[in-house]
Amino acid sequence: MEKPREWLREKSIAKQVLKDSNVILQVLDARIPFETRNKTVEQLAKERNKKLIFILNKSDLVDKSFLEKAKKELEKEYPTIIFSVKNNKGLKELLSLLRKIAKEKGIIKVGILGYPNVGKSSLINSLKRKKVATTSPKPGMTRGKQLIKLDENIFLIDTPGIITLEYPEDLALKGSWIPDKLEYPVDVAIKLLEKILEKKPDALEKAYKIKVDNNPVKTLENIGEKLNYKISGGDIDYDRVAKKILWDWLKGNLKAYWI
Numbered sequence: 120m121e122k123p124r125e126w127l128r129e130k131s132i133a134k135q136v137l138k139d140s141n142v143i144l145q146v147l148d149a150r151i152p153f154e155t156r157n158k159t160v161e162q163l164a165k166e167r168n169k170k171l172i173f174i175l176n177k178s179d180l181v182d183k184s185f186l187e188k189a190k191k192e193l194e195k196e197y198p199t200i201i202f203s204v205k206n207n208k209g210l211k212e213l214l215s216l217l218r219k220i221a222k223e224k225g226i227i228k229v230g231i232l233g234y235p236n237v238g239k240s241s242l243i244n245s246l247k248r249k250k251v252a253t254t255s256p257k258p259g260m261t262r263g264k265q266l267i268k269l270d271e272n273i274f275l276i277d278t279p280g281i282i283t284l285e286y287p288e289d290l291a292l293k294g295s296w297i298p299d300k301l302e303y304p305v306d307v308a309i310k311l312l313e314k315i316l317e318k319k320p321d322a323l324e325k326a327y328k329i330k331v332d333n334n335p336v337k338t339l340e341n342i343g344e345k346l347n348y349k350i351s352g353g354d355i356d357y358d359r360v361a362k363k364i365l366w367d368w369l370k371g372n373l374k375a376y377w378i
């Protein structure tokens with residue numbers, strides 16, 4: 120399968136953000152924190168001596184006990200902040216951590232990286248709303264880049280770095296690829312259902328008011344029946360059901376999560 124040209128562009132933006140920042144906020148989807156980590160980013164940050172912080176965003180979609188467990192695991196490696204742009208959670212904690220780092224490091228430039236749809240732009244916007252200083256950056260710091268001054272010593276790179284160098288099928292499982300653009304949405308939906316059936320089947324019961332079946336294909340059919348997604352002749356419209364499930368995953372309507 121050929122990788123779209125836009126991926127290469129995104130890759131270069133992510134690289135640029137990585138290069139320009141000395142503090143990196145890696146935004147993770149709190150539902151699947153370990154699957155939305157990117158080891159390459161972490162490796163590069165380490166090699167270049169950059170501070171990395173995990174932002175466990177969309178925490179409103181998961182249980183508190185799960186969040187604590189995930190945070191504990193993640194913090195073995197990097198500082199982790201439980202965040203929700205939607206519920207306005209974590210911002211104060213993040214700003215105070217950034218101030219602490221700035222105290223040690225002097226001026227810091229904060230870059231935001233993460234898979235598509237994890238909430239990078241939303242995070243940038245909420246940081247911008249909190250900014251305590253004017254937008255004009257210090258001379259010599261801009262060089263044409265968009266930097267937002269958040270505090271005396273804290274600058275935010277206004278463009279997020281998007282991690283896309285994976286196949287659409289894998290990205291869709293992370294809620295990071297438009298389901299309508301998948302070649303075989305049914306295969307991907309079945310894979311996702313397999314995972315949810317293993318980890319948190321009641322999320323399917325809640326979202327679709329169905330009885331779950333251990334068999335993912337049967338579960339997909341049950342969802343199709345419930346939604347009445349049929350083709351002429353009365354058969355299940357597998358493609359349509361698969362896309363609906365993947366959209367619900369992407370939008371956070373399916374509240375399954377796992378480590």
Ligand SMILES: Nc1nc2c(ncn2[C@@H]2O[C@H](COP(=O)(O)OP(=O)(O)OP(=O)(O)O)[C@@H](O)[C@H]2O)c(=O)[nH]1
Nearest residue numbers: 176177203204205235236237238239240241281371
């Ligand atoms: N439930 C929930 N949804 C959120 C949260 N933060 C962002 N979202 C939603 O997630 C979707 C993606 O948010 P964006 O900020 O556009 O994500 P992004 O990472 O910049 O996405 P790309 O531009 O595709 O790379 C939007 O529908 C947001 O409303 C959150 O804390 N909780």
